Amino acid sequence: MTLTFSIEKYKELLVAHVPKLIKTEDENEKALAIVEELMHKERTPEENELYQLLITLIEIFEKEKYHFNEPTNIQSLLSFLFEQSGKTIDDLQQYIGSQQLVSDILEAKQNITPEIAQKLGAFFHVEPTLFTEI
Numbered sequence: 001m002t003l004t005f006s007i008e009k010y011k012e013l014l015v016a017h018v019p020k021l022i023k024t025e026d027e028n029e030k031a032l033a034i035v036e037e038l039m040h041k042e043r044t045p046e047e048n049e050l051y052q053l054l055i056t057l058i059e060i061f062e063k064e065k066y067h068f069n070e071p072t073n074i075q076s077l078l079s080f081l082f083e084q085s086g087k088t089i090d091d092l093q094q095y096i097g098s099q100q101l102v103s104d105i106l107e108a109k110q111n112i113t114p115e116i117a118q119k120l121g122a123f124f125h126v127e128p129t130l131f132t133e134i
Contacts, residue, residue, distance in 0.1 A: 003045050010046040019053050022061035031058050039125065059127055074108055074131070081124045095123050 022028050031054050038051040066080075082088065093102045096119055104110035105120075112120070112131045121128030 005045040005049070009044065010049060013046055013050045017050060017054075019050065019057060022057050025065075028058060028061050028065075035125075055125070074112065075106060077130070078106060078120075081126070085124055087123070092123060095119070 017034055019031070022031055035051060035054050035058065038047055038054075041047075043051060089102060089106070093099045096102055101110060101116075105112070105116065110116070114128070114132065117128040117131040120126075120131050
C-alpha cells in the first residue's frame with residue numbers, strides 16, 4: 001500500500017508549526033524539538049515533508065551561526081557534533097560497525113569518502129556534505 005500525500009494534512013501541519021527561516025537560538029531549539037519528536041516515530045508523508053523542511057532550515061541557521069563553511073578539521077567538527085547530539089564514540093562504532101574505522105576517522109588517518117560522509121550524516125542527522133567540505 002502506497003501512502004499518498006495530502007495537501008490538506010500538510011497545510012494543517014504547517015499551520016500548527018509555522019516553519020520559517022530560523023534567526024535565533026530559541027527558534028532553533030524549537031525546531032530541533034519538533035525534529036526530535038518526528039525523528040522517533042513512523043512519519044506520514046506530510047510529517048516527513050515537514051521533517052525535511054525543518055532539517056533544512058536548521059542546517060541553514062547552524063551553518064551561518066556556527067560558520068561550518070569556515071576551514072576546520074574533522075576532529076573539531078565531530079567533537080562539536082558529539083557534544084550537541086549527546087551521542088558517544090561507542091554509539092558511532094556500533095552504527096558504523098568498525099572500531100578501527102571510527103578510530104582512523106577521529107585521528108584523521110582516514111579520508112572522508114562519500115560513503116563515510118553519508119553514514120556520518122545519517123548518524124548525526126546532518127547533511128553529508130558537511131563532512132566533504134572539510
